[in-house]
Amino acid sequence: REALDAGIAYLTEDRKELGLFLDMSISDNISMGVLARDAQAGGLRDFATAERRAGKAVSDLSIRTRSVQANA
Structure with a gap:
């Protein structure tokens, strides 16, 4: 829980x-x-709020997508 509160998340190798x-x-x-x-x-x-967060993540993490509404 502390990690999530600090903005840290686990991402599996097989995303x-x-x-x-x-x-x-x-x-x-x-x-x-x-x-x-x-x-x-x-x-x-x-x-x-969810849309703003997703837009920031796309920018910060250089996620290539046409839209944050596109399927993962």
Whole structure:
């Protein structure tokens, strides 16, 4: 839990088989570890925050994609 709070996450060596939800968007995949932080009152997901986070991750990590809404 401390690692997640510090922004550190584990990524398996076999990302396509074990590390990604291939039928979900890049934004959704990036948000998986922080869903609770993106929640609004009543537990609803704050999609604007998730989109901003995904856009920043795409930029910071040089992820090649046409859109954060594209499937992983």
